[in-house]
Amino acid sequence: xxxxxxxxxxxxxxxxxxxxxxxxxxxxxxxxxxxxxxxxxxxxxxxxxxxxxxxxxxxxxxxxxxxxxxxxxxxxxxxxxxxxxxxxxxxxxxxxxxxxxxxxxxxxxxxxxxxxxxxxxxxxxxxxxxxxxxxxxxxxxxxxxxxx
Amino acid sequence: xxxxxxxxxxxxxxxxxxxxxxxxxxxxxxxxxxxxxxxxxxxxxxxxxxxxxxxxxxxxxxxxxxxxxxxxxxxxxxxxxxxxxxxxxxxxxxxxxxxxxxxxxxxxxxxxxxxxxxxxxxxxxxxxxxxxxxxxxxxxxxxxxxxxxxxxxxxxxxxxxxxxxxxxxxxxxxxxxxxxxxxxxxxxxxxxxxxxxxxxxxxxxxxxxxxxxxxxxxxxxxxxxxxxxxxxxxxxxxxxxxxxxxxxxxxxxxxxxxxxxxxxxxxxx
Numbered sequence: 001x002x003x004x005x006x007x008x009x010x011x012x013x014x015x016x017x018x019x020x021x022x023x024x025x026x027x028x029x030x031x032x033x034x035x036x037x038x039x040x041x042x043x044x045x046x047x048x049x050x051x052x053x054x055x056x057x058x059x060x061x062x063x064x065x066x067x068x069x070x071x072x073x074x075x076x077x078x079x080x081x082x083x084x085x086x087x088x089x090x091x092x093x094x095x096x097x098x099x100x101x102x103x104x105x106x107x108x109x110x111x112x113x114x115x116x117x118x119x120x121x122x123x124x125x126x127x128x129x130x131x132x133x134x135x136x137x138x139x140x141x142x143x144x145x146x147x148x
Numbered sequence: 149x150x151x152x153x154x155x156x157x158x159x160x161x162x163x164x165x166x167x168x169x170x171x172x173x174x175x176x177x178x179x180x181x182x183x184x185x186x187x188x189x190x191x192x193x194x195x196x197x198x199x200x201x202x203x204x205x206x207x208x209x210x211x212x213x214x215x216x217x218x219x220x221x222x223x224x225x226x227x228x229x230x231x232x233x234x235x236x237x238x239x240x241x242x243x244x245x246x247x248x249x250x251x252x253x254x255x256x257x258x259x260x261x262x263x264x265x266x267x268x269x270x271x272x273x274x275x276x277x278x279x280x281x282x283x284x285x286x287x288x289x290x291x292x293x294x295x296x297x298x299x300x301x302x303x304x305x306x307x308x309x310x311x312x313x314x315x316x317x318x319x320x321x322x323x324x325x326x327x328x329x330x331x332x333x334x335x336x337x338x339x340x341x342x343x344x345x346x347x348x349x350x351x352x353x354x355x356x357x358x359x360x361x362x363x364x365x366x367x368x369x370x371x372x373x374x375x376x377x378x379x380x381x382x383x384x385x386x387x388x389x390x391x392x393x394x395x396x397x398x399x400x401x402x403x404x405x406x407x408x409x410x411x412x413x414x415x416x417x
Contacts, residue, residue, distance in 0.1 A: 047346075054346040066347040070340050101339065103329040113385045114328050120380035123328065130328060130383075 012133045015108045024096030025084035030106065030133035035141025043135050043142075048117075050105065050131060050139060060146060071102060076148040086143045090136050105131040105139075158196050164189070164411075167205055170300040172409040179406045181307065183338065184352070189408050190360075190416060193342070193351040198363065201415040210292055210361035210413025213285075213368050217293035220286065226277030235274065240297055247291075247298040247410050251399040253310045260314045262398055263291055264370070264390070282390035283376075288359045288368035295359065295412030303356050303410060305402045318400025321393055327384025333401075336378075353378075354405040355398065357414030368413060371398050 011032045020026055044052040045064035053061055055070035077086065089096050092104035106129045114123040131139070164172040174189040191199060205211045221239050224231045236242040250263040261269070267290050268279035280287040307315045325332045336345065337353030344350070359368040372389035375397060379386040387393040 051346070066344075068345045069343045070345050070350075101331065101335045103331075111328055111330065111384075112324055113326050115380065115382075115384040115386070118380055118383060120376065120384075120386040122385040123383075127328065 015106055015129055018091055018106065020088050020092070020095040021084075023085070023088070024092075025082065025088040026091055027084040027087075029137060030087070030091075031137055033134060033137065035134075035137035035139070037138070037142040037145050039135075040138035040140070040142030043131065043139050049135065052139075055102065058146070074143065074146055076146055078144040078146040079148040081143075083140060083144060086140045087136065090131070090139050090143075103130065105129065106133065106136050158192065158194060158199055160192070162192070162196075162199060164191055164199070164202065166203060166299065172300060172411055173302065173407065174409070176407045179403070182404045187354065187405060187408060188341075188352055189405075189411060189414075190351040190354055190357055191411065191414060193349050194416060198415060198417050202411070208361065208413065208415055209366070210359070210368055210415060213289040213361075214292045214296055214413065217286075217289040220290060221293065224275075226271065226275035228274065228276045230275050232270070235270075239293060243294045243297040245298055245301060247295040247412065248301045248304050250305070251311075251395065251402060252306060260311050260395060260399055262371075262395055263294060264372075265395070267291070267294075282388075283370040283373040285367060288370050288373075291370065292359050292368055292413040295410055298410040299412070300409050302407050303402060303405045305399065305406055307399075307403045311399060314396045315399055315403065317393075318396035318398070321397045322400055325382075326379055327382030329382045329384075331382040333378065333397075352404070353401065354408060355401050356405040356408040357411040357416070359412050360414050360416045363415070363417050371401075 013028065013030045018026055018030070041061060043050045044058070045061055047054075052058070053064060053067045055068045057067040057069065057073045059075050061067070081089070085096070091106040093100050093102040094104060108127040108129050111127065114127050115121060116123045164174050166172065172189070172191075174192050175186055178184040178187045191202060201207045201209070218239070221232045224234070232239070247263065250266070251260050254261045254266070257269075264282055264287055267287065271277040272279050280290070322333045325335065333353060336350055341350050341352045355371050358371045358374070360374070361367070362369050370389065372394045375394050376386045376389060
């Protein structure tokens with residue numbers, strides 16, 4: 001198991017090495033490992049991870065309570081956007097929607113007063129990303145299942 | 149939908165009249181320096197169940213702390229053997245209108261003072277007593293007692309003259325996107341008020357109702373306590389209650405509510 005984990009990490013693209021195209025899309029998988037839509041759904045509803053439903057309503061996730069209305073309803077997102085677009089949006093939505101309120105999930109620098117999770121205390125010198133590379137892939141895989 | 153047990157939405161045009169006599173302005177035209185047509189008290193965003201708790205002092209759990217603070221007002225503390233009443237006598241007359249204009253410039257000290265700073269200044273320099281912790285329960289209670297004497301009066305905080313520099317600093321903080329989530333106060337309370345964010349109905353983040361009794365933690369909450377919570381929720385390193393940053397932010401946010409009634413202690417969820 002240890003060797004396998006190392007192999008995955010070696011193949012991961014570091015946050016600073018992710019390339020967005022002119023539209024903000026990210027073509028290459030961050031890990032080379034196919035995303036798991038079920039795990040992606042869990043990440044989207046978990047308050048400590050994606051907490052995407054804080055802002056978005058998603059009919060397919062309606063078993064999880066309390067969907068917000070700050071962002072658009074994500075039903076059909078997989079028809080509206082390509083996999084590369086969705087990866088770009090989840091990695092750093094500001095590259096796709098200028099100045100958006102939506103947080104960047106795979107970025108670890110450029111913050112003002114970054115904190116240590118929700119403790120209110122200063123974060124570590126090396127900030128972690130909000131989601132891991134594989135969690136981003138899992139979320140993208142789930143979003144692709146949202147077809148009209 | 150109205151009248152269902154869990155979280156009935158309030159009537160948009162409901163009016164807040166406390167004890168059948170104090171008529172509150174909960175919606176009014178925005179002052180020129182606020183980019184809204186209308187400013188709204190946080191009360192207008194709460195459910196009917198929460199709203200009614202503020203309509204009668206017998207139902208308002210925050211009033212218990214006001215009663216406690218009346219005792220404190222009359223109790224001598226510190227090396228000078230004085231109470232608040234020794235100098236300010238009757239709180240109902242001496243503190244009338246005070247809450248409505250704070251934070252304000254103190255000429256002698258040459259600084260912007262929040263109500264909490266002024267209370268601690270009197271404790272330390274007039275009474276020889278220990279200052280309260282900035283966002284502590286006794287501080288919140290004393291602020292509530294002083295607020296009650298201005299209930300129904302319009303918030304009227306000065307933004308120009310000697311406070312203008314602090315006000316500008318507060319405004320800058322209001323629009324800065326803090327923390328790992330990179331969210332500013334404006335992202336939630338200006339761009340998205342009236343929207344749901346998960347289970348919360350976003351208000352304009354006004355402070356005319358402070359201190360606020362929250363059902364969630366069953367105590368009076370101070371302005372800086374609330375600011376700290378909101379900044380923490382952006383996954384940021386917060387500022388401390390009483391810090392120059394939060395004092396500036398309080399002045400700025402208070403001024404965004406100029407024209408709303410002083411409501412403290414209000415009731416929120």
